[in-house]
Amino acid sequence: MILILIVTPLGIDHLNLKHLEYYDEFFTCAYCAYCVNNNAACPTFLSVRHEIVTGRGKMITARNLAQGLLRKEEGLNALAEGLFQCTFCGACEQECVVDIPLMEVYTELKGLLQDRLPVETRKIFQNLSSKFNIYGMDQADRNFWNFDVEDIYERMVNKPEEVGYFIGCVASYMGRAAGAPVAILKLVSHANEKISIFSPTENCCGNPYLLGGCQEKAKELAKQNVAEIKKLGIKTLFVSCAGCYRVFSQEYPKLLGEELPFKVITHMEYILGLIKEEKLNLLSLTPIKVSYKDPCELGRHCGVYDIPRELIDSLPGVENLELPDNRENALCCGAGGLVKANYPNIAKDVSFKLIQQMEETGTELCLNACPSCQLNIDQFLQEQHSTILSIDISQLVHRLSQNYINSLAINQ
Ligand code: SF4
Numbered sequence: 001m002i003l004i005l006i007v008t009p010l011g012i013d014h015l016n017l018k019h020l021e022y023y024d025e026f027f028t029c030a031y032c033a034y035c036v037n038n039n040a041a042c043p044t045f046l047s048v049r050h051e052i053v054t055g056r057g058k059m060i061t062a063r064n065l066a067q068g069l070l071r072k073e074e075g076l077n078a079l080a081e082g083l084f085q086c087t088f089c090g091a092c093e094q095e096c097v098v099d100i101p102l103m104e105v106y107t108e109l110k111g112l113l114q115d116r117l118p119v120e121t122r123k124i125f126q127n128l129s130s131k132f133n134i135y136g137m138d139q140a141d142r143n144f145w146n147f148d149v150e151d152i153y154e155r156m157v158n159k160p161e162e163v164g165y166f167i168g169c170v171a172s173y174m175g176r177a178a179g180a181p182v183a184i185l186k187l188v189s190h191a192n193e194k195i196s197i198f199s200p201t202e203n204c205c206g207n208p209y210l211l212g213g214c215q216e217k218a219k220e221l222a223k224q225n226v227a228e229i230k231k232l233g234i235k236t237l238f239v240s241c242a243g244c245y246r247v248f249s250q251e252y253p254k255l256l257g258e259e260l261p262f263k264v265i266t267h268m269e270y271i272l273g274l275i276k277e278e279k280l281n282l283l284s285l286t287p288i289k290v291s292y293k294d295p296c297e298l299g300r301h302c303g304v305y306d307i308p309r310e311l312i313d314s315l316p317g318v319e320n321l322e323l324p325d326n327r328e329n330a331l332c333c334g335a336g337g338l339v340k341a342n343y344p345n346i347a348k349d350v351s352f353k354l355i356q357q358m359e360e361t362g363t364e365l366c367l368n369a370c371p372s373c374q375l376n377i378d379q380f381l382q383e384q385h386s387t388i389l390s391i392d393i394s395q396l397v398h399r400l401s402q403n404y405i406n407s408l409a410i411n412q
């Protein structure tokens, strides 16, 4: 008689993870630690100094959990710690020697942790389900920023046009980040172009749901947003938020199982097009030294590196100082992955090296293409009494435009 004994290594509450799409990847990890300390990786590890936050830490934990080498509660709690303190910067995936799609793995693992979401993530989820924006503010207030451009705004809102602009929650509600939509609307008007904006009927793109591991809810928002945009006949959609860009261009087709019926570009590509077509009259003012902060969700996640540099190079009197760590190796600002909301001290620690590089290169303006980076960097620059200003790239373009210079002359 053959006696078959099935024993889990600890003989305890074993968690079966075999149904997960990325289960095999737990066993692919070579534990080499390239994701921990090669090039830009791992910014969060530099702050918390606990390996559970790194790619390797999470993969070892997931494997041990899958093999029953960790108690279920212990393993899930460790994974929650590692996954929710991670800024989703993508550096570990870029460095991984065996090409594990770590960002996909993290998102799937977060799906197991819906009963362990950090407090602020839970609040954001509640706000999204009741008000369709991350702050829980009234949708009617989504356009509070438009007082300076009300006439332009009225000509654009919910108009059927070929080009649309999706503003996103952060720029819509967060004071200093609203400089981007204001500048963009003024530039569009200066160029005599027609575009459509959806505020105040615009909903969150759904990125926070994905960052919290809730794909089903993100899919609902994706369906609603795509239907609204399609209704207006938009052929090209531009966005001024790195998170919105990643979600629209990469996640929506996966969530919806089909290509989008419109093209998605960044606001930088749209503005660069206006400059190339000589629709904007830009003037050289006092020479200024700028650094472009590659947002993780545009750079490593989507490979957008050249367009911002081409745009900056086309601006008269503007010198682009590349930071020592740029493009694929760009430093994370610390705000991503909902870390800013839940663990502000990690966001602060992570921003330190980036700000140091800007100071050392002689940067006068930090140019952003993501409102979350812009605000996070702005806060810590101010705390350090730095003279560097953190603005959206569109704001600089507008400051160099003929109509801005004219408005100064009128007000004098
Ligand atoms: S995404 Fe960034 S913060 Fe998260 S584990 Fe990878 S390198 Fe670290």
Ligand code: SF4
Pocket: 028, 029, 030, 031, 032, 033, 034, 035, 036, 055, 056, 059, 095, 096, 097, 098, 099, 100
């Ligand atoms: S780089 Fe890839 S294989 Fe190496 S430890 Fe990190 S996740 Fe594992």
